[in-house]
Amino acid sequence: MVEPRSIAYRPDRWLTDSRVYNLIWMGRWLERADNTTRVINNFARVAVENGSDMVALQQSLNSAAAIRGIPTEDPRRALELLLRRHEVSSIYHSLTTARGNATHVGTVELIRALSEAVLTLEDDSAMPQSPLDALLLTNQILERLSAVYKVIDDNWFHQEALSEEEVYRRFVQQQQQQ
Numbered sequence: 001m002v003e004p005r006s007i008a009y010r011p012d013r014w015l016t017d018s019r020v021y022n023l024i025w026m027g028r029w030l031e032r033a034d035n036t037t038r039v040i041n042n043f044a045r046v047a048v049e050n051g052s053d054m055v056a057l058q059q060s061l062n063s064a065a066a067i068r069g070i071p072t073e074d075p076r077r078a079l080e081l082l083l084r085r086h087e088v089s090s091i092y093h094s095l096t097t098a099r100g101n102a103t104h105v106g107t108v109e110l111i112r113a114l115s116e117a118v119l120t121l122e123d124d125s126a127m128p129q130s131p132l133d134a135l136l137l138t139n140q141i142l143e144r145l146s147a148v149y150k151v152i153d154d155n156w157f158h159q160e161a162l163s164e165e166e167v168y169r170r171f172v173q174q175q176q177q178q
Contacts, residue, residue, distance in 0.1 A: 008014075019105050026101035033094035034145050039064050040082055041138035047131035057131045079134060086120050091141065093122045110151045117144035
């Protein structure tokens with residue numbers, strides 16, 4: 001049997017190729033969801049500030065959809081496609097795919113945080129009817145994504161501060177290895 005290739009990220013912890021793959025793709029899907037949410041949020045904020053109606057917002061979002069490879073024959077569907085209905089480039093698809101990747105590498109807290117972000121879009125009544133609704137919904141999604149990033153940061157990047165004794169022990173150990 002062939003051992004899976006792996007890399008060490010700490011002397012006592014290893015990441016296999018499949019875990020690295022899932023981490024990379026989870027990050028890419030989160031980035032895509034975040035980017036699309038921010039684009040909609042910015043357009044919605046401008047529409048609210050200018051007193052524009054939903055038609056104007058949809059027309060503005062039509063070009064954002066086209067840039068993401070979403071063909072919109074009817075510009076009135078741009079927001080719906082960007083939020084939920086496009087099977088590859090919507091925020092909903094990006095979040096559900098990121099959650100799928102997280103099930104292979106993430107903690108329960110991460111999967112729960114991603115699920116809360118997904119649930120924000122699953123309710124059909126959540127579809128915005130005005131630019132203000134779109135702004136509020138995207139603000140909510142961005143808050144959920146912030147919670148996801150906090151879980152990632154807390155679980156993988158923040159470790160308790162080392163004591164002075166531990167810092168000294170590691171310094172001595174490093175000097176002995178040289």
